[in-house]
Amino acid sequence: MIAPPLSPHFSKLVLLAMVILVSACTSKPQPSNPPTLTKANIYINQLAFDVQAPKQAVVALPIGETASRFIVYQDSNMIYQGKLTSQQSFTEWGQGAHYYLADFSQVKRRGEFHIVVNTPKQQLASSTFAIKHNAYFALTAKSLVNYFKASRHTNPRDESIRMNGTERYVNVSGGWVDAGGDQGKHLSQQTESNFLVPQQGAVAAWAMAKSYDSLNRLYDRKALTLELAEEVIWGADYLHRILDSEGYFYTSIFDQRGFAEERLITGYQGAEGDYNTNFQAAFREGGGMAIAALVRAHELSNKTGVQGEFSAKQYLTDAERAFAHLQKNNLRYLDNGKENIIDDYTALIAATELYRITKKSKYLKAARHRAHNLNTRITSQGWFISDDDERPFYHGTEAGLIVIALVDYLAIERNRQIKAKTKRTIKLSLDYQLTLNSQVANPFNLARQTFKSYKDDQYSKQQEGFFIPHASEANYAWQGESSRLASLTAAAIWGGKITHSDKDGAFGINDELAYFAQSQIDWIMGKNPYQVSMLYGFGVNNPPHAKSAGTMLNGGISNGITGATSSLNGRGITWAEGPDENNRRWVEQWLQNSTWYLLAMTAMTE
Known part of the structure; x- marks a missing residue:
């Protein structure tokens, strides 16, 4: 969970500790919990x-x-x-x-x-x-579905929650808790970072429905269809409730991890988690994925007959109304008033899903606009530009979602010229990832990334590394990257089937990309320097418990390993170094971790 520290007092201590760590940083930072490398x-x-x-x-x-x-x-x-x-x-x-x-x-x-x-x-x-055969589905699918069900928020207090800045109370019950240690519910967080905003909450419903669409026979055979569909519908009912009458979704239902006096419909920012009234979700702040999830829920409800409090027809009506609203008002809701690459790929996913179901030309037009933006953001080397300048795109949660958005878009596009440009973008991106991984010694084949660190309103020179920098627009909010790795596995396979296909190869793609895709899941499952399997309940060594990380559930995945705490650029390596209140960076089970593993599992099973 990317969230503020546990309390205002604790926040100040953490910030002071970070200052001390930064001042002690050297050009070659030493990890504070190094792996044991002198033992075979x-x-x-x-x-x-x-x-x-x-x-x-x-x-x-x-x-x-x-x-x-x-x-x-x-x-x-x-x-x-x-x-x-x-x-x-x-x-x-x-x-x-x-x-x-x-x-x-x-x-x-x-x-x-x-x-x-x-x-x-x-x-x-x-x-x-x-x-x-179908190893990950056979061994983990049931636990994943159970994890989502166990993560439901069922406290009836959410049936009447005040909207920050008003005396209006709204029923925002349902949904899933954000993480093991956070009962908050978020479509997104860190909106003030603009370029590191993660898709949360709604993306879980979208991913489950997307997984069923690909693997329905296996879900049927495992008698998991009903349980999976019920989770998707649970999520869709929640999205209906948090869709305001004006046409926007609420980004967060939050109580500062239980330390606030009141649980609110609210926005928040900064290390203190200061409340604000910027709770209207833009495309990049979860609005786009909420629309996509509702369309998928509409489709799944019609296919399976599973229905929640609201009808399948209502979900599609909600999705169309919300899309129309954001098409007119997206800029109003953005923290910096400017769209960036995350708006492009989340709006593309929303438009693609709407056109896929409705066949209305306005959604194809919107999808083409967003795909064009993404196709122009790719550099000749193969990295994406996040803004209107030269900031490279990198993301600790969903680095693979751009490629996945473009892959799904290709399924609705019939224009050969546009398809060719989009395929070129996918190929450039995947080739660049493989080049990055082979540029340096990399025995674990861990996905590397291109970035510029950000401190004192200044960007560093462009760099490459294994882990995201700790000095970024999100500043205090960095954590393990299990989600990022799983997202890249899904992107490599789905994208590779279009641009690096090999019908006789593993996953239907060429060997180099297949090895890359497998290696990211291997890392999550224990092929890492700490020999920890992040998927709880599976493998030999699971993450330790931490009070700050809250509940640990089978099927939940811990945030994972990071660069050394003292390194602004994410160099070195560390894992669960303590103290307990800081261990949630590595140990906590975040809803998106299992969501992205579910998509990777789906891609690996098809």
Whole structure:
């Protein structure tokens, strides 16, 4: 959850601590909770691989200790031997280790397996993992649906909540809580950052409906269709309630993580979480995704017969009314009064969904306008420009959503010239991501990104790195990047099927992109320097509990690993370093983490 600190007093302490940390920062910041690299380890996805998917482990050996081969065992039976591939020297996250890759993609037998590496000094054995068809859906889909249901907000107090700045009370009941430690409900947060605004709340309903559209037979076979549809409708009913009579959605129902005197329909900003009356959701502030979610809910309700308090027809009526309103009023609701790339891709998704269902030409026209904007924002190198200047697009939550928006748009576009331009944009973006990943030593194949840090109203020179900078327009609000990684997996697969297709390749895409897509999920599932599986209830080592992170649920995914706390540019690495009140940056289960994993799982299963 991206949110203010726990209380005003605590906020001041955190800000003071950050000042101290920043002043102590050096050009090569040292992580405050470095991984243990001087001990030999096999880093591997602790859950599973699909039969046809790329399969790799990272083997780290102390400098001076060597190995040349690895063995894959099923129980005590040796089923595969392979050569370890030595990697370039990699020291960004610490000294003392040399890395090797163990690639066992040729293993397509189903079952439970582990890897063994023998060195002159010791024998290493990995954790056990599964290989099976539709592995992630088969193993995790039910837990994901249960996670969303367990995350419902059901407190009846939300049936009458005051709108900040007025004496008007509104029924805003329903929806899902934002995170394990936050009972707030948000379409978006950090709106004052303008360029790092995340899609929340509504994107979960959209993602679940989108997943069903792709995998309906599997949901039917697993007897999960009813439960999934009920969650989508639960979300759609909430969106109807928070759609104001004027035509805008409320961004937040918030009580400062329980520390405020009153729970309000409100906007807020800053490290103190100061309330304001800017609670009208622009396209980039959740409005676009709320429209898209309502259209998907309309479609799903008609397909399954599942109905909530409001009808499928009402959802579509709401979506069309809200879209018309934002087409006229979006600039009024933006913190800086200027649209940027996030408005473009969220409005594109909304317009695409509306045209897909209604076939009204005005929505195709709107979609073409937004797609044109995105096609002109891509540079010749392959990175996107966020604004009307030179700020590169990067995002800690939804870095892959631009490509996904363009992929969905291609399904409704018939103009060959426009389609060609859009495909070029997707290809440039995916190629650039692969280039970024190969420019430096990167044994884990972790997705890198291009950014400019931001401090004292000044941008730095353009940089590349593994983690988002801590000095950004969002300032105090940085956290682990599980969502970002999962979003890039979904984008790589869906986009790759259009621009990097290989009918015989894993996920239907070429090998390099398939390995990239798999590697981001591997990282989430434990193939990371801390050997932590962020998906709670799965894998060998799960995140620790933290009071500040609140409830931990099976199927929930922790925020994840970040750059070192002391690094303004996100260099180095750290994880759950403490104290407890700060651990929610890494440990807390945020609704979007499971949402983006759901979409990645869907893409990997199709």
